[in-house]
Amino acid sequence: MPKRLSAEARDEALVTLTGWKLAEGREALTKRFVFRDFNEAFGWMTRVALIAEKMDHHPEWSNVYRTVEVVLATHDAGGLTELDVKLARAMDAI
Amino acid sequence: MPKRLSAEARDEALVTLTGWKLAEGREALTKRFVFRDFNEAFGWMTRVALIAEKMDHHPEWSNVYRTVEVVLATHDAGGLTELDVKLARAMDAI
Numbered sequence: 001m002p003k004r005l006s007a008e009a010r011d012e013a014l015v016t017l018t019g020w021k022l023a024e025g026r027e028a029l030t031k032r033f034v035f036r037d038f039n040e041a042f043g044w045m046t047r048v049a050l051i052a053e054k055m056d057h058h059p060e061w062s063n064v065y066r067t068v069e070v071v072l073a074t075h076d077a078g079g080l081t082e083l084d085v086k087l088a089r090a091m092d093a094i
Numbered sequence: 095m096p097k098r099l100s101a102e103a104r105d106e107a108l109v110t111l112t113g114w115k116l117a118e119g120r121e122a123l124t125k126r127f128v129f130r131d132f133n134e135a136f137g138w139m140t141r142v143a144l145i146a147e148k149m150d151h152h153p154e155w156s157n158v159y160r161t162v163e164v165v166l167a168t169h170d171a172g173g174l175t176e177l178d179v180k181l182a183r184a185m186d187a188i
Contacts, residue, residue, distance in 0.1 A: 038152050042143045049136045058132050062156030 002074060002081035013085045020088055027080055028073035029088055035066045044068070047094050057083045059091075096168060096175035107179045114182055121174055122167035123182055129160045138162070141188050142181075151177045153185075 035041040
């Protein structure tokens, strides 16, 4: 299992991630993605889902029409790990 | 645009829908779907997405691993319409 990031490693990772911030009230990364329409939003979610399944690391996310709100955390580690940073980067790259 | 359902029509529809209830604080239908794993949950979402896009009527939904929370309402009508009942039935049927 990946280790929980230190506060320093977490801050370093945040600097390199565009638009991600720490969630309120819990150790997690969060970002709101806005697309052109539902087709684009769900198409993006589908591509992310394939990656998440391969990583065996899944986002918490909600979708309302063309908007997707994402929260990333590693439950087993009780906070953020390298897996969350990796998945965040993959989401940005798609 | 479909018309907002009367309170009677809404109650009649609710009786025929399994596991759906009125959301708290707003006129909307809500249901929590639990699957075996992420693969099943997202697979189901994908099938629903195709139907929703075809209907041009989209759910508000959030997914955490094998759970999907759905809220259905017709924003343009300011409440529930026949579209929500139809999409709810389609979700149950898949």
